[in-house]
Amino acid sequence: VKNYYDDGTLQSEGNMKNGLPSGVWKYYTPNGQLHQVGEYIQGKRHGRWLKGDLSKTNYLGDICLNPNLPDLEKRLSYQENLLDINIRYFKLGKIINSEFYDINLNEQKIIKR
Numbered sequence: 001v002k003n004y005y006d007d008g009t010l011q012s013e014g015n016m017k018n019g020l021p022s023g024v025w026k027y028y029t030p031n032g033q034l035h036q037v038g039e040y041i042q043g044k045r046h047g048r049w050l051k052g053d054l055s056k057t058n059y060l061g062d063i064c065l066n067p068n069l070p071d072l073e074k075r076l077s078y079q080e081n082l083l084d085i086n087i088r089y090f091k092l093g094k095i096i097n098s099e100f101y102d103i104n105l106n107e108q109k110i111i112k113r
Contacts, residue, residue, distance in 0.1 A: 005030050014040070044093030052085040 003011045009032050014025030020043030027036035038049030089097040 041092065045090040046092055047090060049088045049090060050085065
């Protein structure tokens with residue numbers, strides 16, 4: 001099954017079994033970036049689910065920045081390198097554990113040998 005946003009961009013994809021989501025499902029932002037992935041068992045979330053910047057690019061649709069800022073491109077570039085990953089563990093639809101990782105790729109150093 002594939003579901004789409006109003007503009008035709010892929011919203012989610014996965015399998016259905018007996019009318020319920022089953023197996024691995026993937027969810028995307030309106031920009032087409034992978035945003036969430038996990039598994040359904042008997043129509044309920046189960047196991048480890050990843051949510052956040054899974055495509056290595058932050059979804060900027062919710063960030064309000066003044067378009068007249070002189071360093072707008074620099075700020076957008078910086079924001080795109082901020083990764084937030086949530087890992088949630090489900091057992092037949094109930095959250096049993098949650099972890100959050102805040103990663104700033106702007107501070108990563110590249111070592112050349």
